[in-house]
Amino acid sequence: MAEPSLAADAKPWKNATAKPFIRIKNITKKFGEFAAVDDISLDIYKGELFCLLGGSGCGKSTLLRMLAGFETPTSGSIEIDGQDVANIAAFDRPTNMMFQAYALFPHMSVEKNVVYGLLREGVPKAEAMDRVSDMLRLVKLQDFAKRKPHQLSGGQQQRVALARSLIKQPKLLLLDEPLGALDKKLREETQFELIHIQESLGATFIVVTHDQEEAMTLSTRIGVMKDGKIVQVGEPPQIYEDPKSKYVADFIGSVNMFEGTVDVAVSDTLRIKSPEAGIDLLVAPIAGLKANQAVSIAIRPERIAVTRHKPEGAANIVEGEVEEVAYLGNLSIYRVKLASGKTLKVTKSNLLHDDVPIKWDEKVFLSWSNAAGIVLTA
Amino acid sequence: MKRGLFLPIVSFIGFLFLYIPIASLVIFSFNKSKLVTVWGGWSTKWYGELLNDPQILGAAWISLKIAFISASLATILGTIAAMVLTRFGQVRGRGLLTGMVTAPLVMPEVITGLSLLLLFVAMEATFGWPAGRGMLTIIIAHTTFCMAYVSVVVQSRLVDMDDSIEEAASDLGAKPMRVFFDITLPMIAPALISGWLLSFTLSLDDLVIASFVSGPGASTLPMVIFSKVRLGVTPEINALATLIVVVVAIGISISWYFMRKKVKT
Numbered sequence: 053m054a055e056p057s058l059a060a061d062a063k064p065w066k067n068a069t070a071k072p073f074i075r076i077k078n079i080t081k082k083f084g085e086f087a088a089v090d091d092i093s094l095d096i097y098k099g100e101l102f103c104l105l106g107g108s109g110c111g112k113s114t115l116l117r118m119l120a121g122f123e124t125p126t127s128g129s130i131e132i133d134g135q136d137v138a139n140i141a142a143f144d145r146p147t148n149m150m151f152q153a154y155a156l157f158p159h160m161s162v163e164k165n166v167v168y169g170l171l172r173e174g175v176p177k178a179e180a181m182d183r184v185s186d187m188l189r190l191v192k193l194q195d196f197a198k199r200k201p202h203q204l205s206g207g208q209q210q211r212v213a214l215a216r217s218l219i220k221q222p223k224l225l226l227l228d229e230p231l232g233a234l235d236k237k238l239r240e241e242t243q244f245e246l247i248h249i250q251e252s253l254g255a256t257f258i259v260v261t262h263d264q265e266e267a268m269t270l271s272t273r274i275g276v277m278k279d280g281k282i283v284q285v286g287e288p289p290q291i292y293e294d295p296k297s298k299y300v301a302d303f304i305g306s307v308n309m310f311e312g313t314v315d316v317a318v319s320d321t322l323r324i325k326s327p328e329a330g331i332d333l334l335v336a337p338i339a340g341l342k343a344n345q346a347v348s349i350a351i352r353p354e355r356i357a358v359t360r361h362k363p364e365g366a367a368n369i370v371e372g373e374v375e376e377v378a379y380l381g382n383l384s385i386y387r388v389k390l391a392s393g394k395t396l397k398v399t400k401s402n403l404l405h406d407d408v409p410i411k412w413d414e415k416v417f418l419s420w421s422n423a424a425g426i427v428l429t430a
Numbered sequence: 431m432k433r434g435l436f437l438p439i440v441s442f443i444g445f446l447f448l449y450i451p452i453a454s455l456v457i458f459s460f461n462k463s464k465l466v467t468v469w470g471g472w473s474t475k476w477y478g479e480l481l482n483d484p485q486i487l488g489a490a491w492i493s494l495k496i497a498f499i500s501a502s503l504a505t506i507l508g509t510i511a512a513m514v515l516t517r518f519g520q521v522r523g524r525g526l527l528t529g530m531v532t533a534p535l536v537m538p539e540v541i542t543g544l545s546l547l548l549l550f551v552a553m554e555a556t557f558g559w560p561a562g563r564g565m566l567t568i569i570i571a572h573t574t575f576c577m578a579y580v581s582v583v584v585q586s587r588l589v590d591m592d593d594s595i596e597e598a599a600s601d602l603g604a605k606p607m608r609v610f611f612d613i614t615l616p617m618i619a620p621a622l623i624s625g626w627l628l629s630f631t632l633s634l635d636d637l638v639i640a641s642f643v644s645g646p647g648a649s650t651l652p653m654v655i656f657s658k659v660r661l662g663v664t665p666e667i668n669a670l671a672t673l674i675v676v677v678v679a680i681g682i683s684i685s686w687y688f689m690r691k692k693v694k695t
Contacts, residue, residue, distance in 0.1 A: 122597055142600045149601045155594040159616045168612075169602035220602065 063287075064097040065273060071134075073098040073256055074119070074224065079128030081114050088114040090280035091128070101250050101257045103267040106277035107303075112260045113152075115277075116226050119258065120149045133223055143172075148222035152229045154213035156201040162188070162212050163197040169220045183219060190249065191215045207238050214246075218253065225250075227259045231266060243269045264304050268292070276300050297430040301350040308356070308396045310349040314341050321367065321422045324349055330392040334367040335425035348428040353399040355424035358386055358410060359417050366419035372396065374414045386410065388418055452675060459668035466663045476669040486654060486670060493634055493651040496565060500572035501629035505622055507573065508580025508629075513614075515581070516588040528585075534578040543642030546571045550643060563645030571643045572636060576629035583628065583689065587621035620688040627685035631678045 064070035072095035081089040089111040104112040121142030170180040191211040295301035312326030322337040372388035463470025637652040
């Protein structure tokens with residue numbers, strides 16, 4: 053097995069001289085007047101597991117299909133491993149794809165499905181069958197080689213599709229919602245299996261998904277898409293902790309959003325006037341803000357503490373009344389209504405069992421530090 | 431109780447209405463008497479006579495040949511038409527093209543027959559082919575209208591088929607022809623079989639179009655039966671008709687079976 057080609061601390065996208073493996077330049081795809089993909093440029097590096105994340109209709113699948121060669125770009129270029137692929141048909145590209153509904157050949161056994169790509173490549177039958185049995189062992193399907201796809205469960209079909217798309221050892225594997233058809237528990241297990249397989253093969257994966265949790269778990273980097281454009285590219289913590297727009301902050305995880313205007317910087321904190329919050333919000337300052345500029349402040353629910361007594365020394369403190377409590381086992385979610393009428397979502401880890409739980413209609417204090425608020429100007 | 435009986439009774443009457451004529455035909459084909467309408471006891475002698483009638487046997491052989499060839503041609507052409515119509519995407523005038531392919535389904539046979547006859551005559555006058563009318567012209571005519579049936583059956587199959595299965599094959603390195611023979615053809619095979627059988631029975635049945643475009647020495651079975659019946663129905667014809675009913679029923683049931691059968695995905 054190859055060494056993981058991308059060590060955890062090697063981040064080629066932070067290195068200006070690193071050569072990207074896939075170079076997407078100003079790519080646009082129009083269907084009639086509608087631009088499904090609108091002038092996207094993106095570099096992806098060897099060994100990455102890159103997630104394209106976005107809601108339905110954001111153009112993520114179209115971008116993937118252009119990489120595979122099923123759609124022709126209206127303009128722009130795609131380079132894979134230094135080679136412009138514009139004139140290379142799907143069947144000659146060094147890419148393979150795992151399809152959303154798996155697209156297994158229904159009239160062929162598992163074995164025949166997986167070996168199909170090797171035979172088209174001209175690999176001798178005996179060698180091809182050896183490689184197929186290795187691959188089936190990797191995806192733990194060695195006992196199902198002779199079955200037809202309809203005799204398998206959803207999870208098994210998913211693994212056949214993965215095996216079939218990996219058998220040619222593609223330089224680039226494209227996965228369209230690879231886990232979308234699995235139930236939650238199976239999806240969580242399979243996520244880690246997918247990472248393990250990707251690391252052991254050293255291949256570059258591009259995954260399209262609408263599931264932000266899946267993207268967070270899998271990726272080295274995430275590209276968040278909206279309306280045919282990439283709105284932010286970054287490592288999962290970066291996307292979560294430092295979203296660049298309201299859209300990204302809202303799309304990734306849940307968030308409480310306050311509208312406000314910039315007041316003044318007080319020593320090392322920034323003061324934001326926000327009638328919605330009922331107090332002046334104190335946040336860590338960012339560069340390039342003008343006085344009275346309209347901004348949004350995003351605060352993650354887990355960054356807010358909920359207490360019965362007024363906490364000491366917190367930068368931001370508001371009072372509210374508990375409207376709803378949802379107990380999820382490992383954590384509880386509170387919806388707290390402020391005096392201004394705004395409702396905030398707060399999560400609290402249930403670390404201790406013998407806590408006297410906070411209940412409906414209780415008066416509580418919500419507090420957070422000035423590092424918790426994210427200032428968004430877009 | 432009353433409501434429970436209503437539907438069975440109505441459907442029973444409906445089925446009687448449909449099948450009494452055929453049943454009586456079958457029963458009278460086993461009639462011993464020479465008079466068609468007078469019962470003279472059970473016998474299979476008319477089936478024996480049938481086998482010794484060279485005119486009927488000859489016509490049956492011609493009909494089978496025509497049905498076989500035109501069903502095969504119609505299946506090939508109809509499949510191509512269906513592929514083109516489903517895979518061309520959103521081309522302008524696609525609806526019109528689809529309509530034009532399927533129009534022969536609803537065209538009165540007399541008009542189809544007459545227009546083909548005129549065409550054949552004009553073609554012979556212009557460039558000498560097809561020389562005269564006979565089996566060849568019947569085959570062409572039957573292929574024309576059977577093709578419409580095949581294309582409808584195959585199209586519905588292709589529409590149901592997930593495009594990404596073909597894309598997957600192409601992604602794994604199969605060139606377009608390879609994709610067609612490895613993936614598309616096996617997946618639409620049931621529709622092809624069903625279309626072929628449907629064409630075969632339609633061609634075997636056809637009287638009107640064949641009468642228009644046929645020539646001397648190429649009388650199909652329905653044509654022979656029709657001309658014989660004009661001289662009076664004989665028990666021999668009953669026997670022949672019974673055999674045709676059996677063959678057609680088998681053909682239709684097999685084609686129905688394949689049409690219903692789904693590829694398990």
